Amino acid sequence: MSAPITKFAVYLPDAADAHERKLRLLVLDEHYKRANALIRDGTYEGGVMLSPESATAPEAERKLVGTIIFVEAPTLEAARKIIEEDVYWTVGVWDKEKMTILPFLPVTAPPETKIISAL
Numbered sequence: 089m090s091a092p093i094t095k096f097a098v099y100l101p102d103a104a105d106a107h108e109r110k111l112r113l114l115v116l117d118e119h120y121k122r123a124n125a126l127i128r129d130g131t132y133e134g135g136v137m138l139s140p141e142s143a144t145a146p147e148a149e150r151k152l153v154g155t156i157i158f159v160e161a162p163t164l165e166a167a168r169k170i171i172e173e174d175v176y177w178t179v180g181v182w183d184k185e186k187m188t189i190l191p192f193l194p195v196t197a198p199p200e201t202k203i204i205s206a207l
Contacts, residue, residue, distance in 0.1 A: 094160055096167040097192040100182040101137075101154035112152065115175045122174060131170065133158050155182065158192060 106112060112119075126132035134157030142150040155176070161167035168189055176182050 093191040095192045096159045098157045099188040101186045103183045106181045111181045118175045
């Protein structure tokens with residue numbers, strides 16, 4: 089039998105009204121405190137997703153549109169619980185109806201292996 093998958097990719101688009109209500113800023117410190125603890129213990133890694141035009145926009149004009157997180161957990165249900173305990177979830181920064189959480193298998197190779205060649 090294969091070993092169970094214990095890493096999950098979680099896509100969390102922002103709720104439509106999260107920016108106008110300034111929800112992210114209101115609870116930013118609480119979110120960062122918890123996220124940093126989870127990052128330090130190896131449970132969590134991730135960051136914000138930006139709109140396509142943000143790739144070339146000045147920093148002050150970049151638009152946050154959601155979050156992507158990789159969660160280390162024994163089950164999908166446990167990974168979901170980690171997300172649902174986040175203040176961004178509880179106050180409605182993230183669109184709960186649009187969350188996607190899937191098992192994730194990272195692809196790695198020895199450092200000397202060339203993964204992607206120039207197109």
